[in-house]
Amino acid sequence: MMFSITSRAVFGKKYKEQDEFISEVRQVMQLSSGFYIGDLFPSAKWLQNITGMRSKLEKVHKNIDRILEMIIDDHKETKSRTKDCLVEGEEDLIDVLLKFEEGSNCHQELSLTKRNIKAILFDIFTGGSDTAATTINWTMAEMMKNQRVLQKAQTEVRMIFHKTGKIDETCIDELKYLKAIIKEVLRIHPPVPLLLPRECGQACEIDRYHIPIKSKVIINAWAIGMDPKNWTEPEKFYPERFIDCSVDYKGNNFEYIPFGAGRRICPGINYGMANVELTLALLLCHFDWTLPNGMKSDDLDMTELFGASVIRKDDLYLIPSTYTPLK
Numbered sequence: 456m457m458f459s460i461t462s463r464a465v466f467g468k469k470y471k472e473q474d475e476f477i478s479e480v481r482q483v484m485q486l487s488s489g490f491y492i493g494d495l496f497p498s499a500k501w502l503q504n505i506t507g508m509r510s511k512l513e514k515v516h517k518n519i520d521r522i523l524e525m526i527i528d529d530h531k532e533t534k535s536r537t538k539d540c541l542v543e544g545e546e547d548l549i550d551v552l553l554k555f556e557e558g559s560n561c562h563q564e565l566s567l568t569k570r571n572i573k574a575i576l577f578d579i580f581t582g583g584s585d586t587a588a589t590t591i592n593w594t595m596a597e598m599m600k601n602q603r604v605l606q607k608a609q610t611e612v613r614m615i616f617h618k619t620g621k622i623d624e625t626c627i628d629e630l631k632y633l634k635a636i637i638k639e640v641l642r643i644h645p646p647v648p649l650l651l652p653r654e655c656g657q658a659c660e661i662d663r664y665h666i667p668i669k670s671k672v673i674i675n676a677w678a679i680g681m682d683p684k685n686w687t688e689p690e691k692f693y694p695e696r697f698i699d700c701s702v703d704y705k706g707n708n709f710e711y712i713p714f715g716a717g718r719r720i721c722p723g724i725n726y727g728m729a730n731v732e733l734t735l736a737l738l739l740c741h742f743d744w745t746l747p748n749g750m751k752s753d754d755l756d757m758t759e760l761f762g763a764s765v766i767r768k769d770d771l772y773l774i775p776s777t778y779t780p781l782k
């Protein structure tokens with residue numbers, strides 16, 4: 456679902472190559488997650504050849520590049536046919552990025568090459584799809600395990616629905632409890648628990664350990680969010696801890712960094728959270744949810760599986776029944 460939402464926002468319409476593109480992006484994400492011996496010996500180029508990793512990545516890269524090139528060219532063609540710049544609100548992300556392409560007349564202050572545009576699009580698909588999908592999956596699983604939380608969230612969403620007659624992005628700010636639930640999920644199950652590796656820019660000392668310049672440093676955001684020095688009963692799923700609490704995920708509170716912090720903080724926070732919040736609000740508003748085959752909440756297995764993002768080991772099967780509001 457997240458791939459479809461992102462495809463729509465980026466491409467504007469469904470291209471016949473879209474499914475092939477998504478499957479190739481998935482393949483890259485699979486190849487780049489997990490353990491790879493070549494990463495341990497980056498100077499040994501022969502290792503990349505004998506493991507076959509290089510040729511696999513080059514093949515997928517070529518295909519992704521071909522499809523993106525075709526879609527970008529199609530946008531350019533449409534733009535040249537329509538002559539004027541497209542009306543704001545009707546543009547997709549490629550239309551917006553093309554305004555900044557080298558040689559374009561619309562904007563001069565920033566200049567992007569076609570290669571830059573393809574890289575941005577690729578980043579958005581790889582960075583923004585599994586992370587948001589994983590967050591939604593964990594949130595549904597945690598709510599099924601904690602029926603009190605599920606009911607409280609549904610009451611909140613449906614109250615807004617009765618007041619306004621719809622659930623869309625304009626009412627998301629009113630969903631305080633749902634937001635607290637998602638924050639709690641990101642504390643206990645951050646989809647990227649070890650953030651992205653950093654290289655130490657200068658030698659330093661931490662807790663009497665000497666860290667030489669150029670060391671690869673990995674930050675455990677999950678351990679930070681579960682540290683009893685920062686959080687009372689950290690193992691407990693308790694969204695109320697985020698109500699009337701100023702701790703946020705924008706990178707200023709170092710005890711809670713599910714999106715990282717500093718220069719390399721996730722640039723997709725707002726888009727990612729909008730996707731997660733709106734999707735969950737709609738699922739909670741329009742459906743009641745039960746577990747299949749008489750399963751009890753306590754039977755839900757929350758074991759994690761490590762990959763490009765940390766997902767639940769088991770798929771989550773739930774039975775939806777349509778919610779009909781009383782007149």
Ligand code: HEM
Pocket residue numbers: 578579580582583584586587590645646647650651652713714715716717718719720721722723724726727728731
């Ligand atoms: C719930 C959703 C998401 C979560 C939990 C998440 C989490 C993260 C984390 C932890 C990092 C590493 C930050 C660091 O090392 O300090 C990251 C980086 C990144 N994210 Fe996200 N992300 C999400 C959604 C998105 C979306 C929607 C996009 C794109 C539209 C995106 C694009 C990126 C990119 C491009 C980077 C690399 C930034 C860099 O290295 O400079 N992410 N994200």
